[in-house]
Amino acid sequence: MATVEIRNVRKSYGPVEAIKGIDIAIQDGEFLVLLGPSGCGKSTLLRMVAGLEGITGGEIAIGGRVVNHLDPKDRDIAMVFQNYALYPHMTVFDNMAYGLKIRGIPKAEIRARVDRAAEILELGRFLDRRPSQLSGGQRQRVAMGRAIVREPAAFLFDEPLSNLDAKLRTQMRVEIKRLQDRLGITSLYVTHDQVEAMTLADRILVMNHGVAEQIGTPLEVYQRPASLFVAGFIGSPPMNVLDGRIDDRGGAVLLPGGQSLPLPQPRPTEAGRPVKLGIRPEHLAVADAGFVIEVELVEALGADTVVYGRLPGGEALLVRMAGLPSCRSGDRLTVSPPADALHLFDAVTGRRLEG
């Protein structure tokens, strides 16, 4: 158990900079999720912590010890790979015992540790099997077991659930969460799935193009996205974004369609500034006055309904309502958000306007 500190870490491949300076201190026992689209550098960052990629600049410290020049085996970490990376010629027992044998741990203790891990992961019946004789979910658990028995300073997960079907993924997600709560081992978890990030993380590091867009708890990231990118990446369906302008008194946002939405706090200093207005689909509700949309498509998901609408100016607007659909395509609907559910972003930089 240990802290993991990442200080101004950079990675370049020739002239291309893949990671442009990431800073984060992960607390002992914390579950940090690295979230971002493919190619954002999140896996590279994880592999640098593991020691599988060289570090171009900056420092990584595990348990207070700088590990930049240590081999993976000396970093006291365990990793779960996307394709599980089990040793195909070894039994489940030997897969889990491999790292312990190398470290010269006595046979009896190896047996005890593997048995304990097998019990936690319900793998007891499969210890004599080869990976090829297991299902995807079972292989995933063996990969977890191999990490657990090592009792490392930190767990590294590289998209561990991506190769599972949707149902198993949900189930394993809960198991990982339960396991981490129980073992309390510092974890770094890479995913592109926002649901995994929201449910597992103590904190989320949202990455885009090698930069940390935002670091925060799942609710902070959801409620106060630091940029348009984060706003669009977290939440399903994604946040509606409309072009707008703060009016001359700084008390409301003017939209091209002529609507005016009052701001919860007036912004007199920013009067006249062009902005992007973000509204989450789930925050729009049918009202007497507000946005008038023409309904184009209705998706009934059972528990809730997603309405694809279009504003008179042609902009798309998504509305997510609880329960069964109450409208049909072609209908006209008037929806409006509560004043405190508006997100304002700079029209040029995309950064959040605080306040």
Add this chain to the structure above:
Amino acid sequence: MRGVALLDKRRRGFLFNPPHASPLRHAQPTKDHPLQRRVTFDNRLLPYLLLAPQVAVTLVFFIWPAAQAIWQSVHLQDAFGIRSEFVWFENFTHVLSDPNYLDTLKVTIVFSVAVTVLAMGVALLLAVLADSKIKGARAYKTLLIWPYALAPAVAAVLWMFIFNPDIGSFGRALRALGYDWDYRLNGGQALVMVIMAASWKQVSYNFIFFLAGLQAIPRSVMEAASIDGAGPVRRFWTITFPLLSPTTFFLLVVDMVYAFFETFGTIHALTQGGPGKATETLIFRVYQDGVVNNDLGGSSAQSVILMVIVIALTAVQFRFVERKVHYA
């Protein structure tokens, strides 16, 4: 990666399944047999016609010569090939009671084991090096494959130009250093030289397969092992080597057969089995007795014995060695 997998499958299919047993792919369910995935032929003759070339090749180039060898091995022929007489197993008793034949057998065993071990060991080493991240890996791989394109006799001439004590560069250097190098007189030196020449040719072939085998091992498995604490040497012996075992086993069988049968050209061009009989292997003796000494019956008996030895060896390999092979 896909190319490697294909190669792997084809190789295994060739060696471990009879070719006609592989199911026909791309088969569309037909109207008459909506659930049948295999191709069915309306014409009863067509399947046999399609099979005919394969059968013909096997018959003409394998079954017929083998049958003829067996037939001749129980006959005694005069030197002009005019008369032949059925002599039961006289040829065999004659061959097997000849002390020279047992010497040849010993030379063959030393030669074959040495060639197999050397060719596989060197190829594996080179393949591991080529698989690691090195500069100019592509050029290096290409160069390593070239020797296989060389005819055995040409390769042997090249070796001669290197090791000849009078005109060979290396041979002259050895002599200049005071070492009494002359493979034309020293049987041990001659055997070492033919072993090296024969191995050298097979290294390329083994190299390709080992490299393909290495590239089929997922990188993440090696990474997992290094995170688990295994250093490069341990990773090789506990992960790489076991995962290469199908390739290693395949090459073991192929190299044994190569050493027994296909090294004739190399030996013929380099030493003609000499000096004395120091480099005379079973296959070379078959040629020597049959073609040079005109003893067709004895030569055929040796052929049959050689065939039995190689069949037995291959059977043993499949029976006992393959058990330790892990097929992914």
